[in-house]
Amino acid sequence: MRKLILLAALGGLSACQTSAPDDTGFTSVIEPSTHSGAAGVQVMRGIGPPDANPSSCYGREIEPAVIETVTEQIMVEPEQLDRDGNVRRPAVFVTSTEQRIVEDRTETWFETPCAMQIADPEYIATLQRALEARGHYTGPITGVLDRATVRAVRAYQAPQGLDSGVLSLAAARQLGLSVWDPSLAAGGDAG
Secondary structure: OHHHHHHHHHHHHHHHOOOOOOOOOOEOOOOHHHOOOOOOEEEEEOOOOOOOOOOOEEEEEEEOOEEEEEEEEEEEEOOEEOOOOOEEEOOEEEEEEEEEEEEOOEEEEEEEOOHHHHOOHHHHHHHHHHHHHOOOOOOOOOOOOOHHHHHHHHHHHHHHOOOOOOOOHHHHHHOOOOOOOHHHHHHOOOO
Protein backbone atom coordinates (compact mmCIF):
# COMPACT_ATOMS: atom_id res chain seq x y z
CA MET A 1 0.00 0.00 0.00
CA ARG A 2 2.86 2.38 0.87
CA LYS A 3 4.49 1.71 -2.50
CA LEU A 4 1.22 2.55 -4.27
CA ILE A 5 0.90 5.85 -2.40
CA LEU A 6 4.54 6.72 -3.07
CA LEU A 7 4.16 5.99 -6.79
CA ALA A 8 1.00 8.13 -6.95
CA ALA A 9 2.78 11.01 -5.19
CA LEU A 10 5.76 10.82 -7.54
CA GLY A 11 3.43 10.75 -10.53
CA GLY A 12 1.65 13.85 -9.22
CA LEU A 13 4.95 15.68 -8.71
CA SER A 14 6.14 14.89 -12.21
CA ALA A 15 2.91 16.39 -13.59
CA CYS A 16 3.70 19.65 -11.79
CA GLN A 17 7.04 20.16 -13.50
CA THR A 18 7.19 22.93 -16.05
CA SER A 19 7.67 21.88 -19.62
CA ALA A 20 10.19 23.20 -22.08
CA PRO A 21 9.17 26.16 -24.24
CA ASP A 22 7.31 25.50 -27.47
CA ASP A 23 9.89 24.86 -30.18
CA THR A 24 7.55 25.18 -33.17
CA GLY A 25 9.28 28.32 -34.40
CA PHE A 26 6.69 30.74 -33.07
CA THR A 27 7.80 34.12 -31.81
CA SER A 28 5.90 35.70 -28.98
CA VAL A 29 5.46 39.45 -29.19
CA ILE A 30 4.36 39.74 -25.59
CA GLU A 31 6.68 39.30 -22.66
CA PRO A 32 5.90 36.11 -20.70
CA SER A 33 4.40 37.97 -17.76
CA THR A 34 1.75 39.64 -19.91
CA HIS A 35 0.77 36.85 -22.26
CA SER A 36 -2.71 35.42 -22.21
CA GLY A 37 -3.67 31.80 -21.76
CA ALA A 38 -1.32 29.16 -20.45
CA ALA A 39 0.86 29.13 -23.53
CA GLY A 40 0.18 32.73 -24.47
CA VAL A 41 -0.37 34.22 -27.87
CA GLN A 42 2.25 33.57 -30.48
CA VAL A 43 2.69 35.39 -33.77
CA MET A 44 4.57 34.16 -36.83
CA ARG A 45 4.60 34.88 -40.55
CA GLY A 46 3.18 32.13 -42.77
CA ILE A 47 2.52 29.68 -39.98
CA GLY A 48 -1.12 29.38 -39.13
CA PRO A 49 -4.25 27.36 -39.70
CA PRO A 50 -4.29 24.74 -42.46
CA ASP A 51 -5.29 27.31 -45.11
CA ALA A 52 -2.70 29.89 -43.97
CA ASN A 53 -1.36 32.34 -46.53
CA PRO A 54 2.47 32.10 -46.39
CA SER A 55 2.84 35.89 -46.73
CA SER A 56 0.44 36.72 -43.86
CA CYS A 57 1.07 36.72 -40.13
CA TYR A 58 -1.08 34.76 -37.70
CA GLY A 59 -1.63 34.78 -33.98
CA ARG A 60 -2.39 31.60 -32.09
CA GLU A 61 -3.93 31.55 -28.67
CA ILE A 62 -4.11 28.32 -26.72
CA GLU A 63 -6.43 27.84 -23.78
CA PRO A 64 -5.65 24.64 -21.88
CA ALA A 65 -8.30 22.10 -21.02
CA VAL A 66 -10.09 22.56 -17.72
CA ILE A 67 -9.90 19.38 -15.68
CA GLU A 68 -11.68 18.58 -12.44
CA THR A 69 -10.73 15.86 -9.98
CA VAL A 70 -13.63 13.88 -8.54
CA THR A 71 -13.21 11.70 -5.45
CA GLU A 72 -15.96 9.24 -4.52
CA GLN A 73 -16.49 6.58 -1.89
CA ILE A 74 -17.63 3.36 -3.60
CA MET A 75 -19.19 0.53 -1.59
CA VAL A 76 -17.54 -2.78 -2.40
CA GLU A 77 -19.32 -4.84 0.30
CA PRO A 78 -22.65 -3.92 1.85
CA GLU A 79 -23.10 -4.05 5.60
CA GLN A 80 -24.18 -7.34 7.10
CA LEU A 81 -27.05 -7.32 9.61
CA ASP A 82 -28.11 -9.94 12.09
CA ARG A 83 -31.74 -11.08 12.53
CA ASP A 84 -32.49 -8.21 14.89
CA GLY A 85 -31.24 -5.58 12.41
CA ASN A 86 -28.00 -4.87 14.23
CA VAL A 87 -24.87 -4.35 12.14
CA ARG A 88 -22.64 -7.43 12.29
CA ARG A 89 -20.12 -6.09 9.85
CA PRO A 90 -20.06 -2.53 8.50
CA ALA A 91 -20.00 -1.80 4.80
CA VAL A 92 -16.62 -1.68 3.10
CA PHE A 93 -15.81 1.32 0.92
CA VAL A 94 -12.90 2.24 -1.33
CA THR A 95 -11.95 5.72 -2.43
CA SER A 96 -11.95 6.32 -6.17
CA THR A 97 -10.39 9.44 -7.67
CA GLU A 98 -10.63 10.29 -11.34
CA GLN A 99 -10.05 13.33 -13.48
CA ARG A 100 -12.62 14.58 -15.96
CA ILE A 101 -12.25 17.15 -18.71
CA VAL A 102 -14.77 19.92 -18.08
CA GLU A 103 -13.73 22.08 -21.05
CA ASP A 104 -11.64 20.88 -23.97
CA ARG A 105 -8.40 22.58 -24.97
CA THR A 106 -8.99 25.27 -27.56
CA GLU A 107 -6.72 26.75 -30.15
CA THR A 108 -7.71 30.00 -31.85
CA TRP A 109 -5.94 31.24 -34.97
CA PHE A 110 -6.37 34.80 -36.20
CA GLU A 111 -4.64 36.94 -38.77
CA THR A 112 -2.60 39.79 -37.30
CA PRO A 113 -0.63 42.68 -38.82
CA CYS A 114 2.93 41.56 -39.49
CA ALA A 115 4.18 44.69 -37.72
CA MET A 116 3.03 42.99 -34.51
CA GLN A 117 5.48 40.13 -35.14
CA ILE A 118 8.47 42.44 -34.93
CA ALA A 119 6.80 44.81 -32.43
CA ASP A 120 7.56 47.80 -34.70
CA PRO A 121 7.80 50.83 -32.36
CA GLU A 122 6.16 53.22 -34.84
CA TYR A 123 3.27 50.83 -35.38
CA ILE A 124 2.86 50.22 -31.64
CA ALA A 125 2.86 54.01 -30.99
CA THR A 126 0.15 54.44 -33.64
CA LEU A 127 -1.78 51.58 -32.03
CA GLN A 128 -1.48 53.27 -28.63
CA ARG A 129 -2.80 56.57 -30.06
CA ALA A 130 -5.73 54.79 -31.78
CA LEU A 131 -6.65 52.96 -28.57
CA GLU A 132 -6.28 56.19 -26.57
CA ALA A 133 -8.66 57.98 -28.95
CA ARG A 134 -11.26 55.26 -28.26
CA GLY A 135 -10.82 55.39 -24.48
CA HIS A 136 -9.01 52.06 -24.04
CA TYR A 137 -5.44 53.26 -23.44
CA THR A 138 -4.41 55.87 -20.87
CA GLY A 139 -0.64 55.42 -20.64
CA PRO A 140 2.16 57.33 -22.35
CA ILE A 141 2.77 56.83 -26.08
CA THR A 142 6.00 54.84 -25.91
CA GLY A 143 5.96 52.57 -28.95
CA VAL A 144 6.54 49.64 -26.59
CA LEU A 145 4.13 46.73 -26.38
CA ASP A 146 3.82 46.91 -22.60
CA ARG A 147 1.19 45.56 -20.19
CA ALA A 148 -1.02 48.64 -20.51
CA THR A 149 -1.06 48.32 -24.31
CA VAL A 150 -1.82 44.59 -24.14
CA ARG A 151 -4.70 45.25 -21.71
CA ALA A 152 -6.04 48.00 -24.00
CA VAL A 153 -5.92 45.72 -27.07
CA ARG A 154 -7.72 43.00 -25.11
CA ALA A 155 -10.36 45.48 -23.90
CA TYR A 156 -10.90 46.71 -27.46
CA GLN A 157 -11.18 43.23 -29.03
CA ALA A 158 -13.11 41.37 -26.31
CA PRO A 159 -16.55 42.77 -27.27
CA GLN A 160 -15.84 41.60 -30.83
CA GLY A 161 -15.31 38.01 -29.68
CA LEU A 162 -11.50 37.83 -29.49
CA ASP A 163 -10.20 37.83 -25.93
CA SER A 164 -6.56 38.38 -26.85
CA GLY A 165 -3.82 40.88 -26.10
CA VAL A 166 -2.42 40.58 -29.62
CA LEU A 167 -4.05 42.82 -32.20
CA SER A 168 -6.00 40.99 -34.89
CA LEU A 169 -5.93 42.21 -38.46
CA ALA A 170 -9.69 42.85 -38.30
CA ALA A 171 -9.27 45.09 -35.24
CA ALA A 172 -6.30 46.84 -36.87
CA ARG A 173 -8.51 47.66 -39.85
CA GLN A 174 -11.26 48.97 -37.54
CA LEU A 175 -8.69 51.17 -35.79
CA GLY A 176 -7.45 52.47 -39.15
CA LEU A 177 -4.00 50.88 -38.78
CA SER A 178 -4.22 48.50 -41.73
CA VAL A 179 -5.78 49.37 -45.06
CA TRP A 180 -8.33 47.05 -46.62
CA ASP A 181 -7.22 46.45 -50.20
CA PRO A 182 -9.63 44.21 -52.17
CA SER A 183 -6.86 43.22 -54.62
CA LEU A 184 -4.73 42.00 -51.72
CA ALA A 185 -7.71 40.27 -50.12
CA ALA A 186 -7.91 37.78 -52.98
CA GLY A 187 -4.33 36.64 -52.39
CA GLY A 188 -3.80 37.60 -48.76
CA ASP A 189 -2.97 40.79 -46.93
CA ALA A 190 0.52 41.88 -46.07
CA GLY A 191 -1.06 43.76 -43.08
